[in-house]
Amino acid sequence: DTGVSQDPRHKITKRGQNVTFRCDPISEHNRLYWYRQTLGQGPEFLTYFQNEAQLEKSRLLSDRFSAERPKGSFSTLEIQRTEQGDSAMYLCASSLGAESQGAGAFFGQGTRLTVV
Amino acid sequence: AQSVTQLDSQVPVFEEAPVELRCNYSSSVSVYLFWYVQYPNQGLQLLLKYLSGSTLVKGINGFEAEFNKSQTSFHLRKPSVHISDTAEYFCAVRGPGRRALTFGSGTRLQVQP
Numbered sequence: 001d002t003g004v005s006q007d008p009r010h011k012i013t014k015r016g017q018n019v020t021f022r023c024d025p026i027s028e029h030n031r032l033y034w035y036r037q038t039l040g041q042g043p044e045f046l047t048y049f050q051n052e053a054q055l056e057k058s059r060l061l062s063d064r065f066s067a068e069r070p071k072g073s074f075s076t077l078e079i080q081r082t083e084q085g086d087s088a089m090y091l092c093a094s095s096l097g098a099e100s101q102g103a104g105a106f107f108g109q110g111t112r113l114t115v116v
Numbered sequence: 117a118q119s120v121t122q123l124d125s126q127v128p129v130f131e132e133a134p135v136e137l138r139c140n141y142s143s144s145v146s147v148y149l150f151w152y153v154q155y156p157n158q159g160l161q162l163l164l165k166y167l168s169g170s171t172l173v174k175g176i177n178g179f180e181a182e183f184n185k186s187q188t189s190f191h192l193r194k195p196s197v198h199i200s201d202t203a204e205y206f207c208a209v210r211g212p213g214r215r216a217l218t219f220g221s222g223t224r225l226q227v228q229p
Contacts, residue, residue: 004159033216042206042219043160091159095182105217107152107159
């Protein structure tokens with residue numbers, strides 16, 4: 001088990017272009033989270049999946065953002081018509097069960113997006 | 117609503133000295149508390165967590181934290197730091213029934229020789 005894997009690690013795009021990131025969680029982890037982290041700040045929650053169902057979305061997730069988790073395995077996060085304000089590190093995390101049951105979330109190394 | 121305040125953005129300390137990184141939270145309900153560490157160009161790694169029970173929680177790499185309900189604090193401590201402990205440390209809170217973590221803004225621990 002190699003942990004949570006994110007691809008690509010870095011992405012530079014021009015404003016207005018669409019980008020898609022991929023996250024491969026730890027196998028058998030049924031919960032998957034996306035967070036966004038800007039410079040000097042802690043991660044901010046974007047969205048959450050339990051298996052293939054997207055159960056929660058933050059108000060930070062504007063209509064330009066969409067996330068999917070087909071078949072409850074890997075997940076993709078797409079940003080349409082990127083803006084400079086989208087520049088950030090996008091983190092994926094996965095867990096098996098709830099923290100109340102002792103489960104912890106494992107984070108990937110993130111995808112750093114730069115919009116120029 | 118929950119929020120987390122990390123009072124120090126940077127903490128410089130000499131190697132082998134003790135360190136305390138402060139974290140205060142606000143919540144109207146009981147919460148679960150976490151400390152994560154982020155090394156340069158790495159993802160976040162869980163150091164320790166408080167779910168219930170003993171208020172003193174021991175984690176990896178010699179770190180420990182104490183939950184203080186009356187002061188709504190969850191300060192992280194290490195009796196003797198190493199150069200390799202240089203990293204960003206994040207305190208996070210999660211309420212029961214909530215799925216997401218709410219993070220503080222982080223504290224950069226800089227261990228100097």
